Amino acid sequence: MESVLRINMSRLICRKESVPEVYQKTGGRGLSALILNSEVDAGCDPLGHLNKLVVAPGALAGTLAPSFGRLSFGAKSPLTKGIKEANVGGTAAQRLDRLGIKVIIVEGQPENAGLWIVKISKDGCELLPADDLSAMRNYDAVAALKKRFGDHVGVFSIGPAGEMKMAAATIAVTDQDGNPARHAARGGLGAVMGSKGLKAVVIDDSGVSKVAMKDVALFQKTVRKLVKVIKSDETGPLLLSTLGTPGFVPVTNQIGSMPTENYRMGSFESFETLAGDAIKEINTKRGGKMHGCMPGCVVRCSVAFHSKEGNYLTSGLEYETIAMLGANLKIGDVDAVAEMDRLCDELGVDTIEIGSALSQAMAAGKLQFGDAPGVIRAIKEIGQGTPFGVILGQGTVAVSKEFGIERIPAVLGQALPAHDPRACKTAGVTYATSPMGADHTAGMDYADPYGKEGQIQRSKELQIFLAAVDSLGYCMFAIPTVAPILSHFADLLNARYGTTLTEADIPLLGVNAIKNELEFNQKAGIDPTLIRMPDFVREEVIPPSNSVFDVPQDEINTIWNDIIK
Numbered sequence: 001m002e003s004v005l006r007i008n009m010s011r012l013i014c015r016k017e018s019v020p021e022v023y024q025k026t027g028g029r030g031l032s033a034l035i036l037n038s039e040v041d042a043g044c045d046p047l048g049h050l051n052k053l054v055v056a057p058g059a060l061a062g063t064l065a066p067s068f069g070r071l072s073f074g075a076k077s078p079l080t081k082g083i084k085e086a087n088v089g090g091t092a093a094q095r096l097d098r099l100g101i102k103v104i105i106v107e108g109q110p111e112n113a114g115l116w117i118v119k120i121s122k123d124g125c126e127l128l129p130a131d132d133l134s135a136m137r138n139y140d141a142v143a144a145l146k147k148r149f150g151d152h153v154g155v156f157s158i159g160p161a162g163e164m165k166m167a168a169a170t171i172a173v174t175d176q177d178g179n180p181a182r183h184a185a186r187g188g189l190g191a192v193m194g195s196k197g198l199k200a201v202v203i204d205d206s207g208v209s210k211v212a213m214k215d216v217a218l219f220q221k222t223v224r225k226l227v228k229v230i231k232s233d234e235t236g237p238l239l240l241s242t243l244g245t246p247g248f249v250p251v252t253n254q255i256g257s258m259p260t261e262n263y264r265m266g267s268f269e270s271f272e273t274l275a276g277d278a279i280k281e282i283n284t285k286r287g288g289k290m291h292g293c294m295p296g297c298v299v300r301c302s303v304a305f306h307s308k309e310g311n312y313l314t315s316g317l318e319y320e321t322i323a324m325l326g327a328n329l330k331i332g333d334v335d336a337v338a339e340m341d342r343l344c345d346e347l348g349v350d351t352i353e354i355g356s357a358l359s360q361a362m363a364a365g366k367l368q369f370g371d372a373p374g375v376i377r378a379i380k381e382i383g384q385g386t387p388f389g390v391i392l393g394q395g396t397v398a399v400s401k402e403f404g405i406e407r408i409p410a411v412l413g414q415a416l417p418a419h420d421p422r423a424c425k426t427a428g429v430t431y432a433t434s435p436m437g438a439d440h441t442a443g444m445d446y447a448d449p450y451g452k453e454g455q456i457q458r459s460k461e462l463q464i465f466l467a468a469v470d471s472l473g474y475c476m477f478a479i480p481t482v483a484p485i486l487s488h489f490a491d492l493l494n495a496r497y498g499t500t501l502t503e504a505d506i507p508l509l510g511v512n513a514i515k516n517e518l519e520f521n522q523k524a525g526i527d528p529t530l531i532r533m534p535d536f537v538r539e540e541v542i543p544p545s546n547s548v549f550d551v552p553q554d555e556i557n558t559i560w561n562d563i564i565k
Helices: 020-023 028-039 092-098 139-151 188-195 217-232 238-242 245-255 276-286 320-324 333-347 349-362 372-384 389-394 397-404 425-433 455-472 484-495 503-523 535-539
Strands: 003-006 012-016 052-057 069-076 083-088 103-107 117-119 124-129 154-157 171-173 181-182 200-204 290-291 303-306 312-314
Touching: 012 124, 020 028, 020 092, 020 103, 020 312, 028 052, 028 069, 028 103, 028 455, 028 503, 052 092, 052 188, 052 333, 069 181, 069 188, 069 238, 083 181, 083 503, 092 103, 092 154, 092 200, 139 154, 139 200, 139 333, 139 425, 171 188, 188 397, 217 238, 217 484, 238 245, 238 276, 245 276, 276 303, 276 333, 312 333, 320 349, 333 349, 333 372, 349 372, 349 389, 349 397, 372 389, 389 484, 425 455, 455 484, 455 503, 484 503
Parallel strands: 003 103, 117 200
Antiparallel strands: 003 012, 052 069, 052 103, 069 083, 117 124, 154 171, 154 200, 171 181, 290 303, 303 312
16 A cells, blocks of 8 residues: 655654545656645745655656666755756665655754654654764765665765755765665755755665556566567667767767857867767776666666776766766866766765856866866865855856856756757757756757757657656656657556556656646746746857757747646
8 A cells, every 4th residue: 555654854753644546646756746736835945844855756666667766856946946856766766665655745844953864664664863974975874874774775865965955965866786876966956855954764675565566467568568679779778788878978079069168169079088988998997887776777877987996986977977077177087077976976966067067167267177186176165065165066056146157057047957958959948948947857859959940849749758757757768769668658557556548648647747847836936938048058159060049939938838828
């Protein structure tokens, strides 16, 4: 029997509630949006007691269906001031689902200063003091929790940045190897968790039975079909299995969409040192590997990167990190970028937001482009809480305002990711229209990167599809390019819940999620028709494509007309 786990930090109690019927029709991002829109005062202070942190596994997480183990975190964002969902891999979603937890809702704030952890198991939920973990970095905190509760547990936690309520703070989730290298990174949700006085949640699913299935035969049959489709796709998931997302570096560099030197160029002269094949060559020699961040993953796109000494360093060395901490800062040393990534994971900050913030600091003359040691020292200052570190930890817009920079690479307060909208115009439309601001995972397509015709419809369809994917907890990197999969999604849901869904019902999950998000933002005072791309992406051509973002604003404003009525 599934339940809602409500954690009240004001009263320091946990209680289980029955799952409302309306909750049973979705999960992940869709459920997060539904709860936030119905329970949270959209005008509240994101770091105040009225905001809530929603933690929602995908609807199929505990089944171990391939790549369905992602976990959604949602709240009003301290960065965008609107609704935000950030999803992540790792093992937490699968453990929660096996424990019968449909969603966790964290509300209120402790009356007194201090930190707490939540322990969840088949025996229930308890809040435990965690002041001994204060200011502890994620890897050390997870090690301490495992020493106390055992190596078999899963953990999600915040680092020092979350405790200091920085707007770029993340929530770290342990992967299959027990490392807190998977991050719900965007939107500052780690700061919301920190504002609740919550350092970590420990999940022990030992002793629980398998997730109940209404039709085991249909489930097994559909899983076999889906795995076959994924493994036959040589241009999508299989490529990621070999090189991970760093395999995208040569492609985006050639197209000219990889931000370089603070979004001044779209290609980096030293891109080859950051590309997937180069990383694979040196990492293999050092004993590194490709692995899956969650059980059941057949793509295995995570790069477990090892240092020069042959020791594990990070398994989050992905394209966005490489582009934002490498190319955009004009740093071509992959070992330096990997060290920065590890520091960001330790402190609990978003590599996209921090990479952009650092490039703005460089534009202001506070750091030098290409100065890897200087960047590493600056990231360390975030954890130390120095004045400069605190400014960086608040993100790109905060850095820009502090140093008087008017050219701000952000939409709705959130930094542009590593796909420049001038050379990937579908992404640009998505940045300008997603309820969550500049977010590449909301809808991006390189089918016609420079053309402006058809980009509105392309973005809309992708945003709806990916919102549905996020509601199911499915990993976007396992989406095949060779065959449709919506019918498989429907069959898996039917197999678990005994429903009679068809493939036509799946996009409705995305439509409903986006509708709730847009409604929340409207109540928060965010008019979607007033959201604008930064002026520079419409005015400055980006080499080598010499393109600008030229999709007309009046057309962009029509994208959700049929959803907002």
